Amino acid sequence: MSEERSLNFIEEIVEEDLKSGKYQSITTRFPPEPNGYLHIGHAKSICLNFGLAKKYGGTTNLRFDDTNPTTEETEYVESIKDDVRWLGFEWANEFYASDYFEKLYGFAVQLIQKGLAYVDDSTSDEIAHQKGTPTSPGVRNQFAERTVEENLQIFTEMREGKYEDGSKVLRAKIDMASPNMLLRDPIIYRIKHAHHHRTGDKWCIYPMYDFAHGQSDSIEHITHSICTLEFVPHRDLYDWCIEQLGIFPSRQYEFARLNMTYTVMSKRKLLQLVNENHVSGWDDPRMSTISGMRRRGYTAEAIRDFCERIGVAKRENLIDVSLLEFCVREHLNKIALRRMVVFDPLKIVITNYNNDAEMLSSENNPEDPDGGHRDVPFSRELYIEREDFMEVAPKKYFRLAPGQMVRLKSAYIIKCDEVIKDADGNITELHCSYIPESKSGSDTSGINVKGTLHWVSIAHAVTAEVRLYDRLFKVEDVANAEGDFKDHINENSLEIIPNAYAEPALLNDTINDRYQFIRKGYFSMDKESTKEKLVFNRTVTLKDGWKKS
Numbered sequence: 001m002s003e004e005r006s007l008n009f010i011e012e013i014v015e016e017d018l019k020s021g022k023y024q025s026i027t028t029r030f031p032p033e034p035n036g037y038l039h040i041g042h043a044k045s046i047c048l049n050f051g052l053a054k055k056y057g058g059t060t061n062l063r064f065d066d067t068n069p070t071t072e073e074t075e076y077v078e079s080i081k082d083d084v085r086w087l088g089f090e091w092a093n094e095f096y097a098s099d100y101f102e103k104l105y106g107f108a109v110q111l112i113q114k115g116l117a118y119v120d121d122s123t124s125d126e127i128a129h130q131k132g133t134p135t136s137p138g139v140r141n142q143f144a145e146r147t148v149e150e151n152l153q154i155f156t157e158m159r160e161g162k163y164e165d166g167s168k169v170l171r172a173k174i175d176m177a178s179p180n181m182l183l184r185d186p187i188i189y190r191i192k193h194a195h196h197h198r199t200g201d202k203w204c205i206y207p208m209y210d211f212a213h214g215q216s217d218s219i220e221h222i223t224h225s226i227c228t229l230e231f232v233p234h235r236d237l238y239d240w241c242i243e244q245l246g247i248f249p250s251r252q253y254e255f256a257r258l259n260m261t262y263t264v265m266s267k268r269k270l271l272q273l274v275n276e277n278h279v280s281g282w283d284d285p286r287m288s289t290i291s292g293m294r295r296r297g298y299t300a301e302a303i304r305d306f307c308e309r310i311g312v313a314k315r316e317n318l319i320d321v322s323l324l325e326f327c328v329r330e331h332l333n334k335i336a337l338r339r340m341v342v343f344d345p346l347k348i349v350i351t352n353y354n355n356d357a358e359m360l361s362s363e364n365n366p367e368d369p370d371g372g373h374r375d376v377p378f379s380r381e382l383y384i385e386r387e388d389f390m391e392v393a394p395k396k397y398f399r400l401a402p403g404q405m406v407r408l409k410s411a412y413i414i415k416c417d418e419v420i421k422d423a424d425g426n427i428t429e430l431h432c433s434y435i436p437e438s439k440s441g442s443d444t445s446g447i448n449v450k451g452t453l454h455w456v457s458i459a460h461a462v463t464a465e466v467r468l469y470d471r472l473f474k475v476e477d478v479a480n481a482e483g484d485f486k487d488h489i490n491e492n493s494l495e496i497i498p499n500a501y502a503e504p505a506l507l508n509d510t511i512n513d514r515y516q517f518i519r520k521g522y523f524s525m526d527k528e529s530t531k532e533k534l535v536f537n538r539t540v541t542l543k544d545g546w547k548k549s
Contacts, residue, residue: 008312010048010253014056014224026058026223030084030091031213033065034076034197036267037282037289038083040303040324041258047307048255049226050089059092061220066098067212069196077197079282083290087300093220097212098198100219104207105159107215107245108170108189112151116244117188118144119154120171127169130176131184137177138184144173158191161204165191172211172241180236186210214238217250225250228257229316256313261321262471263288264478269485278489279472285526285537286472286493296469297514297524297539302331318477325540329522332539336516337364337509340376340409340454341502341536343466343520345383347429347458350414353380357459361441362410365516374505377460378411383501384455389430391419398451400430406451409518413438413447454518461501464534467526468495506534514539 007015017023028049032038038046053060062084066072084091097104111117120127120143132138146154158168170189178184188211193204214237217225227234235252242249257265264270265288273279273287282289285296293303306327310319357379365371384400393401400406405415418431438445475481475488509515515523515536522539529535 009314010052010224010226010255010312011055013253014052017223018056023223026053026056027061027221028053028058028224028226029061029063029217029220029222031063031065031216032080033068034073034080035068035071036076036271037079037291039265039267039270039288039290040260040263040293041265043087043290043303044258044307044310045226045228046084046087046089047304048312052224060089061093061095061222062091063095063216063220064097065209065213066096066196066198067206067209069192069194069206072197074197079291086294087290087303095216095220096198097216098196100212100216101199101203101207103219104212104215108155108207108211109152110245111172112155113148114244115148116173117170118146118151118173119158119168120144121168124166127187131181132176134179134181140176140185144185158189158205159203161193163191165193167191174240180233182210182233182237183240186237210234210237211241214241214250214252215245215247218242218248221248222250225252227252227254229254230257256316258310258319259316259479260288260319260324261476262473262478263321264473264485272486276486278486285467285469295527296537297522298328299331299335299514302328305331321471322544325544328540329542332514332516332522334367335365336514336522338362338366338516338518339503339506340456341464341466341500341517341520342383342385342454342456343497343500344386345501346386346389346427348382348384348414348432349429350380350382350434351417351431352433357457360410376410376503376505377457379457379459381458382408382455383458383461384453388453389416389427391427399453400451405447405449406453407438407440407449409452409454410440411455412436412440413445413449456501456503460504462504462507462534463499464502464506464536466497466500466523466536466538468497468538469493502534507531
């Protein structure tokens with residue numbers, strides 16, 4: 001992408017803050033909740049937060065918002081760290097909201113002491129009813145009249161574990177008539193007797209997100225706290241808490257989250273797909289998770305390019321997944337090793353080739369001047385794709401047909417002389433002749449042909465399982481489609497070819513390599529691949545054929 005692009009609105013804010021002297025340097029944070037794996041939407045936030053800090057000489061903290069012990073796991077913490085590093089970023093500090101539980105408890109005590117928080121014994125339904133509606137004010141109950149001393153005593157007992165889950169909450173005392181419903185005495189602490197992945201059983205009361213988030217930002221002196229648009233209504237409470245506590249004035253800014261076609265961006269829905277076995281796991285190559293895209297063969301460079309292209313906006317919109325696939329293709333075209341793999345083999349015998357097998361040279365990547373060449377074995381018996389032969393061919397058919405010539409990639413020109421069939425009339429093999437003077441790189445035959453086919457030598461071929469992945473959903477806007485989102489799963493999102501035939505160079509490659517299987521698409525080696533059984537995932541097709549189909 002060009003460096004000449006205009007500033008986005010957050011960059012304009014940062015530049016003005018630095019220019020005015022409001023801040024000498026900036027600090028951002030990426031604050032995921034460790035209750036699932038990160039998805040492509042998080043990649044946009046990662047690139048924004050880390051990118052801002054890098055551009056303006058600041059720092060970025062990785063902070064885990066671990067205030068809900070029943071849904072959070074260490075597995076998710078480790079996967080998040082892996083994903084951020086894989087995308088190419090490193091954080092200045094690794095923090096957890098649970099690091100601040102004692103400080104947050106102290107902040108809550110301060111609000112009680114100022115008469116700005118009280119313990120409420122109401123049920124959740126009663127609290128919801130008492131809050132009123134957007135057009136009518138709420139009404140405080142009798143618990144709001146508790147004295148400071150009584151609230152401090154009960155809140156201490158809540159911490160000591162004297163009360164059952166749901167029996168009491170701590171609420172901020174703000175404004176029951178506020179047009180912002182979130183300011184109508186919001187809950188800031190709840191009782192939850194649950195084992196925490198870091199603090200164990202030390203705590204049985206936990207701060208709500210709205211109370212933990214702003215104060216955690218303030219503790220870390222975050223200058224620009226960047227959230228998605230759904231947090232706009234939360235900003236008033238964010239500011240109120242910081243103002244009443246008199247702590248570092250972090251500021252929240254909001255941008256449009258990533259919504260993408262043929263994709264779900266909800267951790268809850270992604271977890272459903274995993275738990276109900278619609279996919280093989282969080283890193284299934286059809287998932288929108290970063291780990292799934294990595295396993296499928298997407299590159300970090302392509303994802304960063306995609307995030308740069310879609311930009312940072314203030315309005316929600318739906319991004320076409322084909323743009324992401326374009327970015328992947330563009331990068332893979334530059335780095336992918338070219339290899340020949342036959343999916344549906346048809347045997348050909350070159351009847352006038354009486355030599356021993358020879359090694360032919362083929363370039364690894366014509367887009368890379370330093371890509372070098374590899375040896376490809378050529379012999380008398382080869383496989384080509386069955387779809388590359390037609391017994392009765394129409395005009396302008398440039399692949400193999402009786403009496404017709406084609407070039408074998410990096411090898412020779414051949415001509416189909418005879419079609420061999422079994423007793424049922426099925427084609428079993430083709431007898432062809434080759435032009436010895438037509439060897440690629442030193443062709444003196446003077447023959448021009450329009451078709452070029454990929455192939456493998458049967459004697460040297462290695463077998464591989466090939467997994468052809470496609471989009472997981474059939475509808476463009478999954479979030480707004482009628483019915484259950486799982487009703488729109490694409491039943492053809494995975495096709496497995498158990499025995500494809502590949503040139504032996506693939507045996508020498510690694511899981512970190514990327515490939516273009518010539519004329520087939522871009523592929524990567526799967527984590528389940530072994531020397532005994534090679535397994536490859538299709539990353540993306542050579543062209544976007546989805547809309548046409």
